[in-house]
Amino acid sequence: MTRLALGLVVLGLTLAPARAQTLVADLTSHLIAITTGFTGTDVVLFGAIDGDGDVVVVVRGPETPVEVRRKERTLGIWLNRADMTFAEVPGFYSIASTKPIAQLAKPEVLERYHIGLEHLALVPVDPGDEIEQFRQALVRNKQREGLFPTTTGSVSFVGSRLFRTTVSFPANVPTGSYQVWVYLIRNGQVQGAQTTPLLVSPLGLSADIVDFAYRRALAYGLIAVAIAALAGWLSSVVFRRVS
Amino acid sequence: MQVYLPIAEMSVNALTILVLGGIVGFLSGLFGVGGGFLMTPLLIFIGVPPAVAVGTQSNQLVGASVSGVIGHWRRGNVDFRMGLVLLVGGLVGSVIGVWLFSVLRRIGQIDLVISLLYVILLGTVGGLMLAESVRAMMRQRRKAGVRRKLHQHIWLHGLPFKMRFHKSRLYISALVPVAIGVLGGIAVAVLGVGGGFFMVPAMIYLIGMPTAVVPGTSLFQIIFTTAVVTVLQAVTNHTVDGMLAVLLLAGGVVGVQFGTRFGSGLRGEQMRALLALLVVGVCIKLFVDLVLPPDDFYSIVVPSQT
Numbered sequence: 001m002t003r004l005a006l007g008l009v010v011l012g013l014t015l016a017p018a019r020a021q022t023l024v025a026d027l028t029s030h031l032i033a034i035t036t037g038f039t040g041t042d043v044v045l046f047g048a049i050d051g052d053g054d055v056v057v058v059v060r061g062p063e064t065p066v067e068v069r070r071k072e073r074t075l076g077i078w079l080n081r082a083d084m085t086f087a088e089v090p091g092f093y094s095i096a097s098t099k100p101i102a103q104l105a106k107p108e109v110l111e112r113y114h115i116g117l118e119h120l121a122l123v124p125v126d127p128g129d130e131i132e133q134f135r136q137a138l139v140r141n142k143q144r145e146g147l148f149p150t151t152t153g154s155v156s157f158v159g160s161r162l163f164r165t166t167v168s169f170p171a172n173v174p175t176g177s178y179q180v181w182v183y184l185i186r187n188g189q190v191q192g193a194q195t196t197p198l199l200v201s202p203l204g205l206s207a208d209i210v211d212f213a214y215r216r217a218l219a220y221g222l223i224a225v226a227i228a229a230l231a232g233w234l235s236s237v238v239f240r241r242v243s
Numbered sequence: 244m245q246v247y248l249p250i251a252e253m254s255v256n257a258l259t260i261l262v263l264g265g266i267v268g269f270l271s272g273l274f275g276v277g278g279g280f281l282m283t284p285l286l287i288f289i290g291v292p293p294a295v296a297v298g299t300q301s302n303q304l305v306g307a308s309v310s311g312v313i314g315h316w317r318r319g320n321v322d323f324r325m326g327l328v329l330l331v332g333g334l335v336g337s338v339i340g341v342w343l344f345s346v347l348r349r350i351g352q353i354d355l356v357i358s359l360l361y362v363i364l365l366g367t368v369g370g371l372m373l374a375e376s377v378r379a380m381m382r383q384r385r386k387a388g389v390r391r392k393l394h395q396h397i398w399l400h401g402l403p404f405k406m407r408f409h410k411s412r413l414y415i416s417a418l419v420p421v422a423i424g425v426l427g428g429i430a431v432a433v434l435g436v437g438g439g440f441f442m443v444p445a446m447i448y449l450i451g452m453p454t455a456v457v458p459g460t461s462l463f464q465i466i467f468t469t470a471v472v473t474v475l476q477a478v479t480n481h482t483v484d485g486m487l488a489v490l491l492l493a494g495g496v497v498g499v500q501f502g503t504r505f506g507s508g509l510r511g512e513q514m515r516a517l518l519a520l521l522v523v524g525v526c527i528k529l530f531v532d533l534v535l536p537p538d539d540f541y542s543i544v545v546p547s548q549t
Contacts, residue, residue: 038247039254064545071540077533079355137541171254206249209485221477224302225470232309235496
């Protein structure tokens with residue numbers, strides 16, 4: 001992914017060699033802290049472009065393999081009979097733009113930059129016959145979980161050069177390193193691209209719990225059992241007092 | 244109030260979890276079943292990843308069963324000797340179960356085996372209990388006051404290694420409770436539940452224990468099996484969510500006290516009939532899910548988490 005990211009940045013710069021600063025953008029915050037009261041959050045992205053054009057903002061979460069399973073009816077029972085694993089599926093994918101992306105560039109261009117859900121590169125580990133069905137099922141399931149927002153957000157211009165947009169993250173957003181891509185599209189071509197990192201990370205009590213659970217798993221398990229046993233004993237003592 | 248669950252990586256309403264824990268705790272205290280067979284599907288239903296649901300609720304069961312055992316012990320309704328014998332079998336069974344689980348996973352149909360096992364086990368156990376308890380209620384109505392035999396002696400009880408269980412007023416072969424413990428242990432490892440829904444009827448009908456001491460003894464045994472499972476889950480899969488467990492516990496330990504109290508006011512066959520109805524209900528729900536076409540034929544999983 002980093003290699004791909006680097007390649008795109010280089011590509012974006014070489015497309016506009018005369019004006020290296022065709023596009024600047026930044027986030028109001030580069031860290032989404034997941035605390036105990038986390039219920040999802042919004043991050044504002046703002047920036048400026050040099051001259052006219054349209055802006056597309058793509059947010060991609062950390063990639064993991066995902067297995068898609070299909071149920072089929074066998075002897076009257078619905079069983080998982082077929083599956084396909086996709087290698088690098090972003091844990092989160094959202095898009096915002098000044099105009100509907102279909103009006104901005106040809107599908108080939110959008111395909112090259114993975115702009116839009118239908119142009120997202122999802123590559124199966126073992127390509128089978130029905131890639132398209134499994135691919136659609138993957139996107140549909142992710143959308144049901146709210147991790148591939150179905151609506152295209154809007155990027156609004158403030159004046160002629162400044163723009164801003166709000167990216168919404170749901171409560172079940174996966175933790176890890178995110179990439180925020182900002183593209184400048186002019187005359188159906190990508191004229192500039194910029195990437196900004198964003199970290200989604202547990203903080204405070206929830207971070208401590210995660211850290212403890214992974215680093216000292218045995219102690220964590222024993223303490224969990226001890227707390228449970230203590231709580232059980234306490235409640236029975238309290239209840240005897242009450243009655 | 245929304246609370247973020249760090250291991251499950253999602254946000255839930257704390258009140259929902261408290262109420263859920265309370266209801267399952269109540270049933271747990273009432274029947275002596277851990278309630279795992281109810282809690283796991285409920286947690287998955289509200290969006291908790293299945294692995295985290297199984298790992299965390301075993302932790303919660305430790306607390307609920309400790310609370311329940313103390314409640315039953317005060318009323319003198321725990322046969323510790325029987326519990327220990329069952330536990331020996333249980334530990335052996337869970338080792339076999341862990342091995343069986345890995346074999347089934349290699350074959351690739353673990354989900355189906357779990358669902359089918361649930362349907363078969365719950366259906367058989369629930370159906371038999373329901374039929375028996377209804378018969379018992381009708382018999383009692385017809386000839387009230389006639390003293391029944393303490394328990395039926397079956398050929399199983401004549402096997403070697405006879406032991407005396409004072410609390411249960413039994414003198415039977417220790418092989419029977421050990422064997423039941425082994426089966427319960429396998430259920431714990433393969434199905435990720437305490438095994439109470441299966442142990443309780445086995446203790447009543449196969450061992451012939453008095454109904455009054457069954458819930459306490461079953462819970463006593465469940466404390467240890469669920470504690471072992473919790474530690475194993477925490478070490479191997481990191482699927483015990485501390486935050487979720489605390490919320491479930493807070494609801495559960497209160498619920499279980501009410502359950503124990505309410506249960507001592509019920510007659511044995513009424514209690515058995517209620518448990519049977521519950522078990523049959525869950526069985527029908529699972530069966531319908533297997534047979535009805537799903538909303539979406541496709542589902543997604545992250546391979547490392549299953």
